[in-house]
Amino acid sequence: MARVPGPPPLDGLRRQIERHRREKPARESHFVRETFCMERQAARDKAREWFDHWPKAAYWTEVESWRMLDGDRIEFTMRRLPSAD
Template sequence: MSRYNQPPPLEGLRREIARARERKSQGLQSGFVRETYRLNREEARAKAKEWFSTWPKAAYWTEVESWRMLDGEGDTIEFTMRRLPTAD
């Protein structure tokens, strides 16, 4: 049998199925890890910088998914950070 008639290797597919099952068991439907914080402006800025330094945007698609100023709570900001669970 020539190499053109052989079925493709299935190892990559097996890995992706295993990853998808792992994500599902951890409750990660979209594949992203999300965390929501309520911090004052300076703490919020520091937390976002921490995320970007720990999980670089280029590899993990890290981003501030949403943010808002909370009324009546001074300079408190509620924001959600999002990233991929792995960089591969």
């Protein structure tokens, strides 16, 4: 009977990403980024605050990345242009 392999472990990939981020400086970007880690409702409120203060149409504001953590916490990165033209 053939054994069906499960998904590969992600620990090695996580370590590789962390090492890459430590060793290689972030590339120059025209965007302003800020990362937050907070409870789900507070995260929604913070994202709404960004969209209200820096409208998407003018600043290209977006939630660049997010992930769920234990305890109903969300870690997310907001991104926007520094100024609107």
